[in-house]
Each structure stands twice: as C-alpha cells, then as structure tokens.
Amino acid sequence: MKTIYTFISQSFSHLPLLGRGLWRGCLFFLFSLSLGEGWGEAVAQNYKGLAFVEGREFREVGDSLYISFDIRVDSKASPNCGSVIFEPQISVDGGGPQLSLPYIQLTGRARANLNHRWFTITSDEWLSHYEAPRFQINADKYTNEMFTYSICVPYEEWMDNSRFSLKQEIIGCRGESRLYVYSLANRVELSPRIPYEVNPLVSMVEPEGEVKTRNRQGSAFLDFQVGRSVILPEFRRNPVELTKINDAISGIADDPDIQITGMTIEGFASPEGSYKSNDKLSYNRALALKEYIRDRYAFPDALFTVKNTAEDWNGLKTLVEESNLEPKADLLAIITNDEAPDARELRLKRVNKGIPYKKMLLELYPDLRRVEYRVDYSVRNYTLTEAKEVIKRSPEHLSQLEMYKVAEDYGKESKEYRDIIMELIPRYYPNDPIANSNAAALLIRNKEYQSARRLLERAGNLPSAWNNLGVVNLALEEYEQAEAYLKQASSAGVQEATHNQEELNKKLEDTEKQAKRNRQ
Template identity: 50%
Template structure:
C-alpha cells in the first residue's frame, strides 16, 4: 500500500474512530470478466467487481488496488478503488471540510469511489490502460485488498487475476521511410554529335574529291550532322574535333603523313563549306590503327589464324615488322579486303552549347527534343506536373536517366521513386552504380530496411546521418522501431 496514503487514512481514523462501534465484516464480493491484454503497444486491464451490500460495514471501508509485478521486482500500481460504508462516508465528508489545504494537496484521490448502501449491492466496472514495457510481458496482474474495520485495524489480502498478459496478434511493423531526392544544379549545356567518314582518296593523295567513289555519301553524312546543329537556332558550335586513321598497310612514315593529311583535308573542307573559324578545330591522327584492327579481329570468331594475328598485334615489334609478319600469314589477303578498308577513316565530333530555357519552353521541348534540356530543366518540368502525376514519374525515372545515365543525382532520384513504387531490385541496381554521394547512402539504407537487412540499413543510414542528410535521422528512428518490433514478435513466438 502507498505509505503516504496509509498515513492519510490513519488521520481519518484518529478523527472519527471514537464515534464508531466495533463491527464484524459480513457478506462478500466477486470479481468477474477479468481482462489483461497487450494491444497497440499498451497494456489494458479490465474487470468487474460485484460487492454485496453487507461486505462493507457502515463504519468501515475497503480499498482495491490492481498491480502488475514480476519476479525481478518490477512493479506498476494502478489507481485504486475505495468502497466506503454509509457512516464512514459521512465522517469522511466532515473531515474533508475541516482539513488543511496542504493535506488536501497531498491526498491521492481514488479512481473509483462508491458509498455502499445498506440494503443493495453495487457492481463496479474497472478499466485502465498504460504504455507497454518489455518487462510486463512476464508480469502477473494481482488485486490487493485493504479492509479497515470499525476499530481501525487493517486486513490485507492479495488475489491473482492473471498470471500472464494476453499478447495480441501483431502484424510486422511497416516502416515509413523518407527518401532523399536532390534538385539538380543548373549547368552549362554542352552536347556532342559524333560520326565516322570512310572517305576514298587516290593512292598516296590527301586531297578530298567530292565526287570520287563513295565520297558523296560519306560527305553527305557529315553535312547532315552539321546542318542539324547549325539549323538549331538555340545551339552554338563550340568546337570541332577531327582525327584521321590509316590502316597498317605500307610504310609507317607514309601512313603517318596520309592520316594527318587526310584529317587536315576534312578540316579544310568543313571550314570552307561552313565559313568556320580555324580556332574551333582540333586535328589529330593515328598513323596505323592497330587498336582498331585488334577490336575487329577479336569480334570476328570465324576469321582463320585469329590467334596468330592477335599475337602479332600484341607483340612489341615495330609497326613495319608487324606488317611484314602479317603478310606472311595466308589470311593476309582477307585482311586487306575485309578489314583494312574499315580502318581508313576520319572520325569527327561536333561540340555545341544549347541555350537555357524557361519552364514554358522546356515543357514543350520535353516532349519533342528532351536532349536539348539540362537535367535541371527536365527536373523543373517534372515538378510542374506535381509529384503525384504520371508525367513526374516518367520524366524522373525514364527521361532523365536516358540522357544523364552516368549522373549520380539522376540515378539517385530515379531510384527514390522506384523505391516508393516498391521496385526495390531495380532501384538497388541504379544506386549501386553511384555509391559515393550521401543521399545515395540514405536511399540504399532504405532499400535494405525495406528488405529486412537491418544491419546493412544501419550502416548506410549512419553514414548518411553523419554526412548531414536530414532524412537519415527519421529513417534511423524507423529502423529502431523495426528492431524493437522484431524483438516483441520473437518474444511472443
């Protein structure tokens, strides 16, 4: 019993015991419909106390106090019930009328208080809930009775209502993570248009004849690329890179001259045709394209003497020595006919910048020419549709990764939406490519959390939290709740 409450009750007895006559307890009480259960992280107790009218003499009172207790001395005492006889109730009212304010401030009011009638019994419904704690899973629910007779003597009894809490069926805790999505930075938009021209030149000549053999077709490819870029009023050419290649046929010195001269010839053709400044050109050459030869031989599984050719290419011999060794192979004529012509080419790259667009312009281009938009412009278009729209999902998960597939922010944002859509494996593959930025650590942690790999989730969420990712703190709380839920579920099993 609460020691302070005992002292208060003793005061009541000192006040009124002289006017009371000794009287025996008669009658009985009954406890029915006992309930002791856990649900929604709370402990709920409920019982019905039926008291016979003769159980509490007119000059006495009883207290019933529910209590949780276990073998490790953990204890929780619930609010008490007080049953008071008729004469005792009158005396108590007189006491409360004259007692001090200090006494009243320290008095613990009963949860239920009934003045028991002389001729009729009472039925009390007691219900109370408290937050669940782990030790309560092994606790007993007891009801302590304190009966004070008319002479002021205290009689104590304890009744066990339940030996163990009834644990409710528990669904696994469903985590509610926060995903980190980053708005891309505005950057200068640079684009490139690349191609190869297999131009035909007269023997040992470097000048371009526009109507010679297949040159009209090859030059037409270059002209088409240039007109596409120059016809875009929003684009500005910033550089032209040209690289000439010769095949490993003939002397190395002569091939070096041919490769360089043919690259310069294409540069002069483009500069004169389109009135371009000489400053935007970069010209290089590869005298003999042994790397190109190796790539084509490796990819041709049916080529005879393939291993011998590759051994010659990979040797440390001088280029002219390698050529003589190739000529000694029976397959050399096939190399001359089928592979060497593919090595004689000029590769080009057109670099250009595209102006920035406002959101209205960008919204139109997102449908017709998304390649002209920066990642930031595409992101703003997506946001303009609203985050719950199919357009937002399409732009973030498909359009942006298509044109910015190597960008960490692009892949992270796409993965975040895929996680929300429960496409965890696809999201993981995207995040696995760009593990070096903090927001990715947060989202990887969420993937592991949703998959139930709590140790990996903890590692990545901790890294993200230390790096200052705000969402990681919430996700660490969700991780802790998931761990606690698993412990509870294991205890129940």
C-alpha cells in the first residue's frame, strides 16, 4: 500500500543563512492533491527516473500568499551518486521583484551516504552557514511516494502580477549540473478585495473637579398701590407672584446640602413719566421685595444686593421688535437713539398721532414693570453612593465630575451610562467642551456622525475633541480633514489619536491597492 507523507510548514527563523537570507513562515494547512495527469514534469537527460509535480495552490488569502504542491518521485529520480534540487520561486516578468523559497533535495543512495559522513566530520563554522532543505528525500528509499510542500509568506503588492515557477538543478556524480525551470502558475489567484474596515478609538475625558456654585433667578410682576412701594401680599396679582418667589427660595433655603451665598434684587420701571420719578420708584420697589424676603426668612442684611434700572429701554426695544406695531422702524429708531429718556418718551407720543404709544402703554409697558431676583448658592460635594441617589431627585446639585463617576459606576455598556453622558450632563453643562466631546464620543459609537459633529463644534480647542472630529471625518471618508485633526490631537498627547492615525494610513494604503487592482 502506498503511504502519503506530508510536511508541516514551520517558522524558518531558526535556519542558518546561506545567501538567501533568513526565512520567516507561518503555520499552514496541508494539501495532498492528486489531479490525475501531472501538469509539471521534471525529467533528467542522462539517467533513468522521474519526479512528478502534481497539484498546486498559489493564491492570496488576507495578508498572506499560500503556496502548496505535491511532488512524487520514483526510485531513480536522482542519480545514485548525485542529487536533484527543486527551488520554488515567485517572480515578476521583466526583471521585477522575486522571492526564492526553501528548497527540496532528492539524493541517490551513494550521495545520501556521503552527505551523512560529511555532516559527522564537518566543522561547526560550516554548519552555521548551511541552509538546510525544506525536506530531503532519498530517492531509492521512498519509491513512488507523494510529498506535500506547503508554505505561506507575507503578501506584498508586487505579488499581484507574479508567477510561480520551480527551478530544478540536477547535480551529477562528478559535480556537473543542469538547470531547468518549470512554470507552475502564471498568475496568483487573488482573493476578493474586501475594503479595510477601520477600527477607530474615540476619546473620553474625565471632567475636573469644581466648586459647585449655582444660582436661581426669576421675575416678579408685583402690583403696588399708586405712589407707594409697600408690598401688599393680597393686592391684585401679588398672591400668585409672591408664591412663585417663596417656592423658589424655600427650595434652596430648606435644603441642608445648600448654603446661600448672596441674593441680588433689581427693580425695573417702564418709560412712562419722568425719569427721575421712575428711578426712585424702581429702586424703592426692589428694596420692598428685599425687605419682604429678609423678614420672611430671617436672612442677614449683608446677604442682599439691591439695584435698579429706572426705565427699561432695552426691554422695550425687544418687545417692539416682537410686536406688530407700526411704523416699527420709526419707533425703534427713537427707542435706540442717544437722546435723554424724557425726550425719547415725548417723541414716541408724537408718532402717528400717539396711536402706537397708547398701544404700548396697554400691551407692552406692564411687562417692563417688574422686580428680578437671583439667589446665589453653593452645594456640598457628595460621595459616589450619595451621588447615585441625588442624581435621581436633584441632578442639578451634582458637578459634572460627580455625574461622570455615577455613569462609570453603572458600566459603559449600561443604559444609565449612555443617558448620563449623552443627555443629562449636556443638559446641565451645555457649553462645556468636555461634556460635548464625551457626548459626541458615544454618538460616534452609534454612527450618528452628523449629530456628533455638531456637538464637537462646540467643544473648542479640546484635544480629545480633535481626535473625535478626526474619527468623524474618517468615518465619512474625509481623509484630509481626518489627518489634520488626528495629527493635532496626537501632538497634544491623545493616545487614541496615534492609533487612529495608523488606522487612517491602513485605510489609505488599502484604498490605493484597490484602485491599482481595479486598473489592472
């Protein structure tokens, strides 16, 4: 019964140098193909005996070139005192690149014995330069048996147009040699080119700690008796307006985690009547609200800042712009000029016989008569356990760092993590570069590139944002912009950007290879 021998392809890094350099291979599956009639046949001229080459693999798979063929010899494939060397070779016609692969050696009985004796007496120096064959076959011993040669080498671009040949050197008993070359494949079998899929990394940045200063503000449209500045809690709209103020202040004053640091109250009057009287009226009404709050909550007097705007011309400008009053352009020209307030009011009364002014008195001026307040306060810091509870009821009390820590504690794959990073933090820190860049990073992972870009445009000169913008450009095949942003981020020390530059280079190289292959 015929026995089939196969040889496993191994690393050649341990083989000695002998003119062709150091071989590096990879593990490879083996073929034992029998294709019927041999398509490559090596025949020596001065001796009887044959060596048949059957079956072959010469194809690209991924980043490697796979080569395999079977060689079958009979008992007289090599002269008794000589040898036959087969050297596989990859080359390009016209003097292009070429690559010689580890060789196969067939020996006759006498030559095999001579070789054995030589290796027992030769020096270590000679052995250190000896390049062993891939495998060696004693022709008289392995009669009519099949040997499989298989190897893989790193694939290079020039191999797209390469051919696979087998050089045969027959060495006779007196050292004479004859050389034959057999073509085994005229072209490499190319695998379908799948475009390289980049694997970019987004940058997430941990926010810095902060002193948590907050403020709460609002407007009160209080009604006062004519010529008076005393707040009457039950007068007209005052019950509703005072309730809004009390609710705002109580929510802060009653919270043990909060310390009120200041309160600013500003009174405003409409441009009706003399500027001097309006200046006094607006200040006194602000002072009245200050006294009301101080008495109700027993706040120290030093906590308050009281100021006033005698006539709110800026507010009037805004209201007129939003109204349907005509002639609007003439009214705005008067409102925004540099004349004294009383002179402007007089001119407004004369426009179109005073009709627009009367309408302003009824529809716009009441909204200008108000008292605005702002409560400034600070919030204590929380432990992670506390922050996980506070985020459910009063997320505005947390710093961005505290929210970020809570998100991380839930885990990056959790819904809570995504909700906090993408929605909650940007809601309370809408203009913060880190908040916008981190939210954009998660949008990129969801392939929402345009939404991510809009957030990153608000992130300013944050290096992590440059990296994330580069990732957006890379995903959208905007390679020049991607290169610029990634280079900028890498120079600033963003490690992800260095990785992404490598991914960009791989993508550009792959795109160029694909274009060249399509042109062939």
